[in-house]
Amino acid sequence: MKIQLNNVGKRYNRDWIFRNFSYTFLPGNSYAIIGPNGSGKSTLLQILSGAVSINEGQCTFFINEQPLALEKVYTHIAYCAPYLELVEEFTLMELLQFHQSFKPFLKGVSADEIAARVELAHVKHKKISEYSSGMKQRAKLAQSIFSDTPAVLLDEPCTNLDKAGIDLYHSLIDQYCKNRLILISSNDKTEYSFCSQIIDITQYKH
Numbered sequence: 001m002k003i004q005l006n007n008v009g010k011r012y013n014r015d016w017i018f019r020n021f022s023y024t025f026l027p028g029n030s031y032a033i034i035g036p037n038g039s040g041k042s043t044l045l046q047i048l049s050g051a052v053s054i055n056e057g058q059c060t061f062f063i064n065e066q067p068l069a070l071e072k073v074y075t076h077i078a079y080c081a082p083y084l085e086l087v088e089e090f091t092l093m094e095l096l097q098f099h100q101s102f103k104p105f106l107k108g109v110s111a112d113e114i115a116a117r118v119e120l121a122h123v124k125h126k127k128i129s130e131y132s133s134g135m136k137q138r139a140k141l142a143q144s145i146f147s148d149t150p151a152v153l154l155d156e157p158c159t160n161l162d163k164a165g166i167d168l169y170h171s172l173i174d175q176y177c178k179n180r181l182i183l184i185s186s187n188d189k190t191e192y193s194f195c196s197q198i199i200d201i202t203q204y205k206h
Ligand SMILES: Nc1ncnc2c1ncn2[C@@H]1O[C@H](COP(=O)(O)OP(=O)(O)OP(=O)(O)O)[C@@H](O)[C@H]1O
Pocket: 012, 013, 017, 035, 036, 037, 038, 039, 040, 041, 042, 043, 044, 187
């Protein structure tokens, strides 16, 4: 997937969060969006997921160089963010199966294998509401990284992860994210150390 932003501006009420943002995100590349608290990283990531509208400029999504209708964008993007809740009444297996019914997982990978890969096999029949915050984050990362989408958008991906969880995150990125467009919104270098491009959003404040 390619995403092209041309002079994009976003405001909430009368406050511009950023303006004149022009950038082309190329398929198979990894980008970090950095900046202090409240600078607009999550807002930009939400725009890049097609979920939040812009106030000026153009944001165009492409698959194989063909423009994509906005209502189709979500099928090509996997998204993980602290503010996106899991359905806590589900067990992990129910959650993965439900997710798979509208967004398939990478070819040849089963829900059981995903649970094992994120080291949650022993609790896969337990309700998510009974998970610790780090276990919930592993479940969220599993849902997004294993989705068969050309783009993976991760907002603060290591939230609540311990050292083993952070190592797991990096091994999932290494193993499953090659040749995909990866966008990371973060303040923490550990989360985006592998990214080839760094975008400091403060450059686009006015
Ligand atoms: N739905 C909204 N309505 C009004 N203002 C909003 C909304 N969402 C975000 N904002 C404002 O937009 C600005 C950017 O917020 P955003 O969450 O994108 O920042 P961030 O860089 O991701 O911050 P953090 O590092 O704290 O996660 C903030 O001033 C915030 O208050």
